[in-house]
Each structure stands twice: as C-alpha cells, then as structure tokens.
Amino acid sequence: MSKIRITKQFSFETGHALYGYDGKCRNVHGHSYKLSVTVIGTPITDTSHVKLGMVIDFGDLKKIVKEDIEDVFDHATVFNKNTPHIELAKELEKRGHNVILVDYQPTSENMVIDFAKKITSRLPEGITLFSLKLQETETSFAEWYASDNK
Template identity: 30%
Template sequence: MFLIKEFKFDAAHNLVSYKGKCEKLHGHTYRLVVVLDGVPDREGMIMDFLELKEIVNEKVLKKLDHSYINDIIKQPSAENIAVWVWEQLEKSVRRENCRLYEVQVWETATSGVVYRGESLEGRSK
C-alpha cells in the first residue's frame, strides 16, 4: 500500500552547468510528492499524514521554500532536487512498517521527475 502526500514550495534557481534559457535566474512553484510504501500499523495507518507533513516541513520545506536553491544544491535541476529531498527524508520517515518509496519534483504542471533512491551505477544498459 502507498501513502501519498503532496506539498508546494516557491523557489528560485539557475542551472549553471547548462546552456539555454534556464541558465538565467528564474523561479518555480514546485510541487513535491512524497510516497511511502508500507502496511497499516495497529492504528490502521502507514504513517499519520500530520507526522509526515511535520517531517517534510522540517527537513525540506523550511530549507527550500522562498530560497535561492543554488545556495543549497550546486546544480539544482529537478533531478538533483529530487535526490537531495530523498537524502533529507529517507531515514526520518523509515519505520518498521514503512519506508520512503518515491519522491516526485514537478517544476511545472507538465514537467517533473520521479526518484526512487536508485542510482544509475550498477544498472544494466
């Protein structure tokens, strides 16, 4: 079973290792989706939505919302933001009955990335 919680934050960035219009300073209203994989506990929940909200607020949103993301992530592409969010949350949401399954970072309504903690190293091509 999957537990899903969505968040929004506003931030600015520029892609310094990129040639194109996104190398210039610009901003987004990002949509962040956090997905946990688990089984309901004795209270019938994978995790209380309020607890997940508090963790994401503390570990991610307080740092990224209304920030210049380049001060936090060297090359803040959606891909690199997703990896950074995963690293901030993975240990904090892990429980006996659940784990972080997926992080989605959406820059626009139609453009986003999904990260599941995997790396490209070790994957067969």
C-alpha cells in the same frame, strides 16, 4: 497484513539558476514546485495504538517534509556552491535574501535525489520511502523510486 502506499503532496516556491547551461535556465528564475511523497508500510494493527490502521500519520509525514524541505526551500534561491554563482549568492545574502548553497547543479533531478536522502533519514522504523515526484512546471517533473536506487 498488506503493504500500503500513502502519498502526501506539498508545494513551495523556489528560485535557481543553472550555471553553464546553454538555455534560458542559466538565468535566475523560479518555479512553483509540487512535491508528491509516497511511503510504503504496513498499517498499525495494535488496537490500543492511537494510530490504529495508519501506515504513518499524515501529520507526522508532513512534519518531516515541512522541516527538511518546505520550510528550507520555500522562497529561497538555490545555487551550486562550486560555481561562480557563489559570488551572486553572497551578494544576495548580504542584501537579506534566503540563499541555499548545494553541492550539485540545482536541477529537478538533483533536487529530488537530495530530498530522498533527507526524507529517508527521518522516517520511522518500518516505513520506507517508495517514491518522490518533483514537478517543476505543469508539464515537467522528475521522479525518484526506491526500487531504482537499490
């Protein structure tokens, strides 16, 4: 049976700031992120299986990404916890803001690496993460490919 790639797209609003950066992105700001998740696998051929013909149910893929990424990052502000931004993060949290502290500079490049790890750990056997595309603006995005990370 042929290997098939399927893609599901997601969107979420997230704020961040890049500590030590020499441009405007050192300031707290936000993006309307678009995430494309592509997995690869073989369609189910068991005629008694309720998901006959599917690589993975789009709903199952949606559940993984929604729980680990969309629901976590949507309307949150992301800071590198290893920078002085930790003080700002604590103040925002005290005021009821949703803050995520990560071990990396929250660039699209690093976020897509983080997302790849999260999604890969939850995929069922026989399904592989093929690629991710995290679009930060209309013209800027970061891509992650499994083939580049072996």
